[in-house]
Amino acid sequence: MNSHDIYAQLGISPAVLNFGEKILGEIRGQFERIEAIAEYNQAKVIGAMQKNRVNATHFNMSTGYGYDDDGRDNLERVYADCFHTEAALVRPQIACGTAALALALGANLLPGDELLSPVGSPYDTLEEVIGIRPSPCSLKEYGVSYAQVDLKEDNSFDYEGIRRAINEKTKLITIQRSKGYATRPSFSVAQIGELIAFCKRCKPDVLCMVDNCYGEFVEELEPSDVGADMVVGSLIKNLGGGLAPTGGYICGKKACIDRCAFRLSAPGLGREVGANLGLLTSFYQGLFLSPTVVASAVKGAVFAAAAYEKLGFRVVPESREVRRDIIQAVELGSREGMIAFCKGIQSAAPVDSYVTPEPWAMPGYDSDVIMAAGAFVQGASIELSADGPIREPYAVYFQGGLTWYHAKLGILMSLQKMLDAGLINL
Numbered sequence: 226m227n228s229h230d231i232y233a234q235l236g237i238s239p240a241v242l243n244f245g246e247k248i249l250g251e252i253r254g255q256f257e258r259i260e261a262i263a264e265y266n267q268a269k270v271i272g273a274m275q276k277n278r279v280n281a282t283h284f285n286m287s288t289g290y291g292y293d294d295d296g297r298d299n300l301e302r303v304y305a306d307c308f309h310t311e312a313a314l315v316r317p318q319i320a321c322g323t324a325a326l327a328l329a330l331g332a333n334l335l336p337g338d339e340l341l342s343p344v345g346s347p348y349d350t351l352e353e354v355i356g357i358r359p360s361p362c363s364l365k366e367y368g369v370s371y372a373q374v375d376l377k378e379d380n381s382f383d384y385e386g387i388r389r390a391i392n393e394k395t396k397l398i399t400i401q402r403s404k405g406y407a408t409r410p411s412f413s414v415a416q417i418g419e420l421i422a423f424c425k426r427c428k429p430d431v432l433c434m435v436d437n438c439y440g441e442f443v444e445e446l447e448p449s450d451v452g453a454d455m456v457v458g459s460l461i462k463n464l465g466g467g468l469a470p471t472g473g474y475i476c477g478k479k480a481c482i483d484r485c486a487f488r489l490s491a492p493g494l495g496r497e498v499g500a501n502l503g504l505l506t507s508f509y510q511g512l513f514l515s516p517t518v519v520a521s522a523v524k525g526a527v528f529a530a531a532a533y534e535k536l537g538f539r540v541v542p543e544s545r546e547v548r549r550d551i552i553q554a555v556e557l558g559s560r561e562g563m564i565a566f567c568k569g570i571q572s573a574a575p576v577d578s579y580v581t582p583e584p585w586a587m588p589g590y591d592s593d594v595i596m597a598a599g600a601f602v603q604g605a606s607i608e609l610s611a612d613g614p615i616r617e618p619y620a621v622y623f624q625g626g627l628t629w630y631h632a633k634l635g636i637l638m639s640l641q642k643m644l645d646a647g648l649i650n651l
């Protein structure tokens with residue numbers, strides 16, 4: 226049986242398959258670059274594991290207080306070596322990316338301090354953490370103020386505005402690497418490095434934290450290589466490699482990470498406490514797989530961009546742009562387009578492929594939202610998924626793919642559903 230037959234069995238017509246192969250021929254060069262980055266990061270991860278002499282005892286389960294958990298402590302040394310930082314906190318008790326960010330901020334900001342975002346508004350869920358939208362236990366409630374400098378018209382940093390915003394109260398600067406669901410471009414690590422250097426010239430003792438979600442291992446360098454005092458993210462995104470079932474990480478300066486540990490468990494207890502609950506194999510092995518998983522997701526994003534661009538849709542980023550994160554936006558221009566695209570992603574999934582995604586009202590959104598995901602780990606956006614609010618410009622955000630072949634199938638299936646609905650011509 227050849228690949229046409231197996232794809233036909235999955236519901237992909239020869240027309241869609243041939244279109245896909247033609248597109249692939251045009252992006253091979255990009256794939257080589259993505260693979261070279263994965264190779265570099267794979268070596269970096271293996272090197273960190275070898276240096277810390279990872280062995281089978283490091284996968285043992287701990288329960289209760291988790292005292293003397295050498296596997297947990299060694300994993301944190303491995304993370305610190307991957308990110309070239311003094312210390313790391315990598316725990317299942319950090320429930321998600323937002324929890325990791327809230328932890329890093331809450332632990333390092335005291336009443337009277339000010340938090341500054343020099344890159345415009347932060348990720349949605351941080352609005353309540355900071356207190357931009359009132360919430361119990363927000364930083365604002367604890368007397369931490371917030372200032373924001375928006376990007377300039379051309380999406381560059383407003384250095385003059387940032388200089389003016391940094392004052393004697395400014396304690397911590399938060400920089401979001403990935404655009405998330407905003408319309409600005411994501412930042413390269415080099416750009417983040419320039420921004421951090423500028424902020425430290427304005428105020429040498431200011432702390433710089435980077436929200437690293439969706440950006441890990443997309444480049445060879447991480448923000449901690451260019452001056453970040455803390456990098457923060459979720460284990461059900463890039464670094465969990467699809468295996469970690471929960472968790473978050475913070476890597477950075479020892480003084481910062483120690484405070485995070487005291488905030489996470491309790492003052493006086495810190496990093497000594499926290500059972501691993503048997504999750505360490507998935508954390509180590511997920512980190513080991515992460516460079517190739519991220520490469521698969523990035524290839525899927527580039528393929529989606531190239532295919533939909535060819536069909537005349539606006540895509541962000543464009544197919545030839547160098548990737549800064551794993552997210553791809555495709556402006557489908559209509560409700561029907563979004564539904565067809567998401568149906569394609571859903572029906573390509575290994576889990577829940579038989580369900581049909583429908584637009585639905587969601588708390589916190591002023592329009593209906595559609596979501597497609599068939600994941601082994603609930604809500605894991607390193608697994609192939611697509612979502613978006615049903616409103617102008619009718620954009621779906623597409624991300625993830627544990628294997629390139631699954632990401633490819635998802636895009637082909639989305640094209641098939643668009644074709645079947647009469648929304649595209651090949």
Ligand SMILES: *Cc1c(COP(=O)(O)O)cnc(C)c1O
Nearest residue numbers: 321322323348403405438439459
């Ligand atoms: C996903 C994400 C978060 C929040 O992570 P959750 O795990 O969903 O809480 C924060 N910032 C960015 C840029 C993200 O992509």
